[in-house]
Amino acid sequence: MRGLILSTTCLLVFLSHSCHILAQPPPPSVLPPAQDPFYSAPPQLEKHAPGEILRIRTAPAIVTSSFPNCSAAYHIVYRTTDAQFRPSWAVTTLLLPPSYNRSSASPRPLLSYQLAYNSPDIDASPSYDFSALTAPGGAVAVALGRGWIVSAPDFEGPTASFGAGIQGGHATIDNVRAVLSLLSSKPGSGPKPKIGPITKYATYGYSGGCVATEFAAELPVQYAPEMSRLYARPC
Ligand SMILES: *[C@@H]1O[C@H](CO)[C@@H](O)[C@H](O)[C@H]1NC(C)=O
Ligand SMILES: *[C@@H]1O[C@H](CO)[C@@H](O)[C@H](O)[C@H]1NC(C)=O
Numbered sequence: 001m002r003g004l005i006l007s008t009t010c011l012l013v014f015l016s017h018s019c020h021i022l023a024q025p026p027p028p029s030v031l032p033p034a035q036d037p038f039y040s041a042p043p044q045l046e047k048h049a050p051g052e053i054l055r056i057r058t059a060p061a062i063v064t065s066s067f068p069n070c071s072a073a074y075h076i077v078y079r080t081t082d083a084q085f086r087p088s089w090a091v092t093t094l095l096l097p098p099s100y101n102r103s104s105a106s107p108r109p110l111l112s113y114q115l116a117y118n119s120p121d122i123d124a125s126p127s128y129d130f131s132a133l134t135a136p137g138g139a140v141a142v143a144l145g146r147g148w149i150v151s152a153p154d155f156e157g158p159t160a161s162f163g164a165g166i167q168g169g170h171a172t173i174d175n176v177r178a179v180l181s182l183l184s185s186k187p188g189s190g191p192k193p194k195i196g197p198i199t200k201y202a203t204y205g206y207s208g209g210c211v212a213t214e215f216a217a218e219l220p221v222q223y224a225p226e227m228s229r230l231y232a233r234p235c
Contacts, residue, residue, distance in 0.1 A: 030060045032123040045087035048079040051177025058191040069144035072096040078178035083167040090171040092153040097144040107197040114205030114212045125154035155212040169215025
C-alpha cells in the first residue's frame, strides 16, 4: 500500500463477505456507552460469524462534525471473540472521506486505526470519547483527506479490557471484516453505507493501539485464515 509508510504495522488483504444488517435509528442524544443500549450485548452471538455486522446506525452528528475531512460517520456493532475465545462483540466508528461519491466510488484503501485509549472504562471507548482522533493534521484527518475510508474500533470490547492483546487483535481483525462486508450487503432500509471497492486495507496503531494492531497481525494464522497474506512490521 503506497503512502502508508507511516504505519508501524501494515496488513494487506483482499476480502469479501455478505451479511444482513439490523438498522437502528440514531439515539435522541449522545449517551455514554455504559448507558447506551446500542452498546449492549446482542442476542445469540454464537449464531453469528466473527466480523458479522449486528447493528449499525448513523453516528451522532457531533461525531461527523468533529472530524476534519469527514463526510459521514457510522457506528457499527459487530461480532468478535474475546480473550477467552468466547463469542463477544465490539463497536467501531466508520468514517467516510469528503470526496466520497457512493455512485461512482473508485477503489480505495481502508485504514483501521487503533487509538491508544489505554483505559478500563467503557466510556473512554473511541466511538464515544473520540477527541483524540480528531486532531487537525492527525493521522485520521490526513487519511480521510487522501480519500481513504477509516474505521476506528473500540478494540478493548464491551468490558474495556485494557491490555488484553488477544481481545484487541480479534476486535481489530473483525472490524475490518465488518467494514468489508458492506461491499456485498444487500440494499434496504436504514443507514447502510454503500462502500465502493476496497482493494487493500492496513491497520495502524501507536502505543496502546499498537498492542491490538500487533495481535491483529499475529492472530490470523488461527483466527482469520483468509488473511494469510497479512504483512506486519514490529511497532
Ligand atoms: C457521483 O457519481 C455519479 C455516477 O458516476 C455521477 O452521476 C454524479 O454526478 C457523481 N456525483 C458527484 C457529486 O460527483
Ligand atoms: C485534510 O486532508 C489533507 C490531505 O490529507 C490534509 O493535508 C489536511 O491536513 C487535512 N485537514 C485537516 C484539518 O486535518
